[in-house]
Amino acid sequence: MRLPRTFYRRGAIEVACGLLGQRLVHRVDGVRLAGIIVETEAYLGPLDAASHAYRGRRTKRTEVMYHEGGTVYIYLNYGLHHMLNVVASSIDDPQAVLIRAIEPTEGIEQMQLRRPKATLLTQISSGPGKLGAAFAIRREHNGIDLATSDLLFVEQTSSISDHEIVTTSRIGIDYANEWIDKPLRYYVRGNAHVSVP
């Protein structure tokens, strides 16, 4: 069963924790690529110095962050990596969740073709850039609605209980001043597909 709109219409922290353990599915060329989300980060919007929507910044790039919860926000990082984000909350409240790592479950052979450098299963999608490559995420997916799309969506599996969630500060946001150390990164305890345990 697909996660409903109401799942996404919550704060980024709840959506980030709630996405752990759920299954991301991308249909590409008739093949189903899927895996369990095991690492996320919450970006809280205008007040969050690490967020692209900091101070209410609204540009061509950040526009979809202001859309309905469940919208996909893709951006290109370092000129090479497609980062997959899920918009949280509702219209005009630009909160988002970065999907940082996934444990592959379906279409693994297809993923390996897209990740030739990965020799271990745990290297295929253990990081936001790796995941973008393995799941064939591209900028054209920007703006897709996870709550209605048949190409890209999240299926409900069992939830991860709170004591299995590890909370740390976010990665790669050294510019974010007092927001650097906020505990907004979440991952499944003991999971081998997490980017930085």
Add this chain to the structure above:
DNA sequence: GTGTGGATTATCT
């Protein structure tokens, strides 16, 4: 119109 730098990864020492 131009210059800058990043929510990263892989490979090198």
Add this chain to the structure above:
DNA sequence: GATAATCCACACC
């Protein structure tokens, strides 16, 4: 630990 790869949105003129 250091560095290259590689792009375009953004800021500023």
